[in-house]
Amino acid sequence: MALIQQVCTAPFARAVHPPSVAIFRCRAFSISSPASASQADPRVLLGMSEQELQQLASDFGQQNYRGKQLHHLIYKRKVKEIEDFSQLPQAFRNDLQEAGWKVGRSVVYRAVTAADGTVKLCLPWTLQLLIKLEDNRLIETVGIPVEEDKVSTRLTACVSSQVGCPLRCSFCATGKGGFSRNLKRHEIVEQVLAIEEVFKRRVTNVVFMGMGEPMLNLKAVLEAHRCLNKDIEIGQRMITISTVGVPNTIKKLASHKLQSTLAVSLHAPNQKLREAIVPSAKSYPLDAIMEDCRDYFLDTGRRVSFEYALLAGVNDKTEHAIELAELLHEWGRGYHVNLIPFNPIEGSEYQRPHKKAVMAFAAALESRKITVSVRQTRGLDASAACGQLRNEFQKSPLVIESDNLQSQSDVAVAC
Numbered sequence: 001m002a003l004i005q006q007v008c009t010a011p012f013a014r015a016v017h018p019p020s021v022a023i024f025r026c027r028a029f030s031i032s033s034p035a036s037a038s039q040a041d042p043r044v045l046l047g048m049s050e051q052e053l054q055q056l057a058s059d060f061g062q063q064n065y066r067g068k069q070l071h072h073l074i075y076k077r078k079v080k081e082i083e084d085f086s087q088l089p090q091a092f093r094n095d096l097q098e099a100g101w102k103v104g105r106s107v108v109y110r111a112v113t114a115a116d117g118t119v120k121l122c123l124p125w126t127l128q129l130l131i132k133l134e135d136n137r138l139i140e141t142v143g144i145p146v147e148e149d150k151v152s153t154r155l156t157a158c159v160s161s162q163v164g165c166p167l168r169c170s171f172c173a174t175g176k177g178g179f180s181r182n183l184k185r186h187e188i189v190e191q192v193l194a195i196e197e198v199f200k201r202r203v204t205n206v207v208f209m210g211m212g213e214p215m216l217n218l219k220a221v222l223e224a225h226r227c228l229n230k231d232i233e234i235g236q237r238m239i240t241i242s243t244v245g246v247p248n249t250i251k252k253l254a255s256h257k258l259q260s261t262l263a264v265s266l267h268a269p270n271q272k273l274r275e276a277i278v279p280s281a282k283s284y285p286l287d288a289i290m291e292d293c294r295d296y297f298l299d300t301g302r303r304v305s306f307e308y309a310l311l312a313g314v315n316d317k318t319e320h321a322i323e324l325a326e327l328l329h330e331w332g333r334g335y336h337v338n339l340i341p342f343n344p345i346e347g348s349e350y351q352r353p354h355k356k357a358v359m360a361f362a363a364a365l366e367s368r369k370i371t372v373s374v375r376q377t378r379g380l381d382a383s384a385a386c387g388q389l390r391n392e393f394q395k396s397p398l399v400i401e402s403d404n405l406q407s408q409s410d411v412a413v414a415c
């Protein structure tokens with residue numbers, strides 16, 4: 001998904017994402033093999049485990065502890081170039097470089113705050129970063145600081161999983177910008193390190209709600225998840241993977257038994273309305289999604305969170321809330337719904353719902369025993385909707401052939 005629109009967001013996510021944590025996504029089209037090959041770059045250090053780094057050091061005739069030093073330099077010191085690994089012998093550094101190894105960090109092309117255009121490092125300003133990848137593609141990532149109490153502040157990184165997105169949800173700036181390719185694992189991980197560098201503090205939460213549909217790049221997303229959890233030491237429960245729904249991938253994710261949150265972007269209480277908002281829904285009926293979500297809970301013990309972007313006059317009426325509550329009760333209990341009042345994007349036919357409509361929608365759910373949160377809207381003034389900032393700086397169409405969600409999901413599930 002995308003950057004975070006209000007905060008972060010990916011499509012909506014981008015258009016509407018949560019500062020606190022939640023989710024979104026969707027879509028359809030096909031990816032030819034190059035785009036799907038998002039696996040780890042064979043000679044990139046970032047993303048490798050300590051054990052792999054120790055093996056690498058050993059392969060270069062070094063002692064094991066050199067691998068631990070590599071791990072420390074990459075993940076704790078965040079050193080970006082091998083030549084700056086001053087703790088390592090010059091000969092080892094030379095050998096790595098001559099063999100084509102690199103750290104795998106990219107350049108921050110631009111940083112924008114949601115409030116006043118000034119990067120404020122200590123608080124609650126949402127910060128969007130545009131990161132320029134090796135092939136000159138731009139991706140968005142967002143840092144969202146949230147004060148929890150007087151002494152602690154949560155810092156959430158809303159990360160992208162693809163360059164653009166093929167799913168073209170009707171409300172999403174990222175979807176309107178097209179799709180280019182999947183991100184590699186290190187390109188996902190580096191977004192979190194970039195946020196930590198700018199804020200000068202540790203990221204506490206990660207949400208896969210930036211540009212792209214994570215389930216269409218599941219292999220790289222899972223590899224990045226491992227690295228974020230084990231190497232950067234972010235708890236699994238502090239990580240949320242968001243999806244608009246890609247056939248067969250929820251089961252695949254469940255098989256990994258992660259303790260992270262799965263967030264499913266519904267945006268509508270019935271199939272007909274959902275197809276109008278999320279075109280890819282045609283390939284994944286609502287009943288099938290709900291069945292997979294129920295099974296996900298049975299397999300993992302983790303309840304699915306549902307994202308619902310409120311679009312004025314489209315899906316924000318009390319009758320929609322009642323229908324949504326009935327749908328959720330039909331498939332389980334204890335579900336949580338995160339409401340995201342739509343953040344208008346350029347060229348969108350949708351409008352932001354009135355505050356009264358949002359409150360009435362939330363009240364209708366709560367009165368039916370559905371727990372609800374309403375995502376704060378931050379960043380309305382800073383192209384903060386996911387995908388908008390990237391679109392501003394990279395106008396040329398992203399390349400991709402298209403069409404067929406099934407072929408994409410086949411690729412995703414084959415990991």
Ligand code: SF4
Nearest residue numbers: 011025026165172175
């Ligand atoms: S188009 Fe892609 S990035 Fe945008 S909301 Fe849909 S799945 Fe998310």
